[in-house]
Amino acid sequence: MSATNQYFLPGFGISRAVIQSEIRYHCGPDAIVRPYTLQGRDGFLVTASGPQLTKHQIEDIKAASRHYEEKQSRRADEVDVFVNQPIQVHQRMRRY
Known part of the structure; x- marks a missing residue:
């Protein structure tokens, strides 16, 4: 067993x-x-038992x-994406 x-x-x-x-391709199958x-x-x-990245x-x-x-970014331009678009949230009414 090799050192990590x-x-x-x-x-x-x-x-x-x-x-x-791509990390597993460069540093081995156990790289994370x-x-x-x-x-x-x-x-x-980077944690790997293989060599460090060159x-x-x-x-x-x-x-x-x-x-x-x-x-x-090209993909985002093709699709009408508005990140901060409001999202409807339905709240339940409280009963007192």
Whole structure:
């Protein structure tokens, strides 16, 4: 059984959806990643028994994140999405 490595990866330019889907490809089938804040910096805590991500792999993840975010923004433009749209909530009347 190999030792588990745990390290912080700054999250600037990295989409959560992308890194969670690609981490096993880069670091092995047992790799997991979760959002994490270290000394006020947002990023990800990577836990894997395989090697750490290389600079080239991180750049690949950032490029995939840019592509993913662009695709999501185009998709949002096609669909009429209003995030802060009011939602009707029916309240029951209280009986005294």
